[in-house]
Amino acid sequence: MKVGFIGTGSMGRIMIEAFIQSGALHPGQITITNRTIAKAEQLAMIYPGLQLSHSNVDVTLQSDILFICVKPLEYKTVLVQIKEHIKQLQILVSITSPVLIRHLEELLPCKIAKVIPSITNYVSSGAALCIYSERMTNADIEVLERLLSHISSPIRVAETHTRISSDLSSCGPAFLSLFLQKFIDAAVEETGMSKVDATLLASEMLLGTGKLLTTGGFTPLTLQQQVAVPGGITAEGLRIMEKELRGMFNNLIRTTHNKYDEDVAKVEAAFFGTKVE
Ligand SMILES: NC(=O)C1=CN([C@@H]2O[C@H](COP(=O)(O)OP(=O)(O)OC[C@H]3O[C@@H](n4cnc5c(N)ncnc54)[C@H](O)[C@@H]3O)[C@@H](O)[C@H]2O)C=CC1
Numbered sequence: 001m002k003v004g005f006i007g008t009g010s011m012g013r014i015m016i017e018a019f020i021q022s023g024a025l026h027p028g029q030i031t032i033t034n035r036t037i038a039k040a041e042q043l044a045m046i047y048p049g050l051q052l053s054h055s056n057v058d059v060t061l062q063s064d065i066l067f068i069c070v071k072p073l074e075y076k077t078v079l080v081q082i083k084e085h086i087k088q089l090q091i092l093v094s095i096t097s098p099v100l101i102r103h104l105e106e107l108l109p110c111k112i113a114k115v116i117p118s119i120t121n122y123v124s125s126g127a128a129l130c131i132y133s134e135r136m137t138n139a140d141i142e143v144l145e146r147l148l149s150h151i152s153s154p155i156r157v158a159e160t161h162t163r164i165s166s167d168l169s170s171c172g173p174a175f176l177s178l179f180l181q182k183f184i185d186a187a188v189e190e191t192g193m194s195k196v197d198a199t200l201l202a203s204e205m206l207l208g209t210g211k212l213l214t215t216g217g218f219t220p221l222t223l224q225q226q227v228a229v230p231g232g233i234t235a236e237g238l239r240i241m242e243k244e245l246r247g248m249f250n251n252l253i254r255t256t257h258n259k260y261d262e263d264v265a266k267v268e269a270a271f272f273g274t275k276v277e
């Protein structure tokens with residue numbers, strides 16, 4: 001199987017490295033390109049055998065599965081370049097949420113999947129959110145999910161829930177990291193503890209909490225109940241958090257959804273010249 005990547009910025013690079021490091025693909029199976037070619041060249045130097053190309057069309061021609069890893073408003077340029085060259089049996093994978101399956105179907109003759117990865121895939125964990133065009137057969141889906149399962153848990157979601165799923169799975173690592181950073185900064189400010197020690201403790205705690213919630217049989221609620229013994233110290237901390245965080249996540253979710261709606265409208269305008277004031 002030959003796999004291509006157009007775009008080797010932050011997420012393209014993470015996926016390429018994760019596929020190689022997990023043993024899912026050997027470098028010789030992968031062809032890459034990037035607008036600023038130096039970024040792709042750097043990767044090709046690190047992984048001998050990785051095929052470097054200077055042309056999006058060339059990568060398209062060489063790939064059974066083609067990952068498009070550019071920003072939403074950069075899709076149009078790439079798709080216009082490749083649409084005459086991509087064949088019905090090839091699978092194009094978009095990794096961004098605001099480019100909808102129907103946008104891609106309208107422009108391209110090939111099989112289409114939307115797979116929203118997460119930075120957590122870099123360490124072969126976390127989800128890959130999967131949404132499929134009806135052009136994907138069960139066999140196509142099996143091939144793609146077998147590949148993705150080396151670096152993630154492929155989880156199928158409805159396209160109408162892409163944004164919220166992506167908030168949790170793909171933006172979540174950044175949201176949780178801000179939360180930890182605030183916790184760490186406060187620990188340092190309030191007690192004089194070293195930032196290195198506080199960061200180590202917080203990170204180990206997060207890893208352990210993730211394990212308890214995924215394989216340890218806990219839910220977020222039962223975990224709180226287990227730790228917060230009645231009348232204890234944790235309960236006091238939880239009381240403060242309940243008060244301070246009230247409405248915060250609703251606000252966050254409304255904000256990401258508004259931004260998503262704006263991005264979808266911009267993508268539509270870029271693709272079809274409509275629908276943006
Ligand atoms: N960063 C993250 O954690 C996640 C990102 N994504 C999605 O991944 C996509 C890429 O995001 P990042 O990697 O963070 O952005 P980035 O800006 O780091 O990477 C985009 C790359 O595409 C290249 N590029 C742009 N136009 C091109 C063209 N016409 N031909 C070839 N290459 C071109 C750029 O040079 C750049 O290296 C976005 O659509 C984003 O929504 C999805 C899930 C998580």
Ligand SMILES: O=C(O)[C@@H]1CCC=N1
Binds near residue numbers: 095171
């Ligand atoms: O398109 C998305 O939803 C992802 C999540 C993080 C960045 N882009």
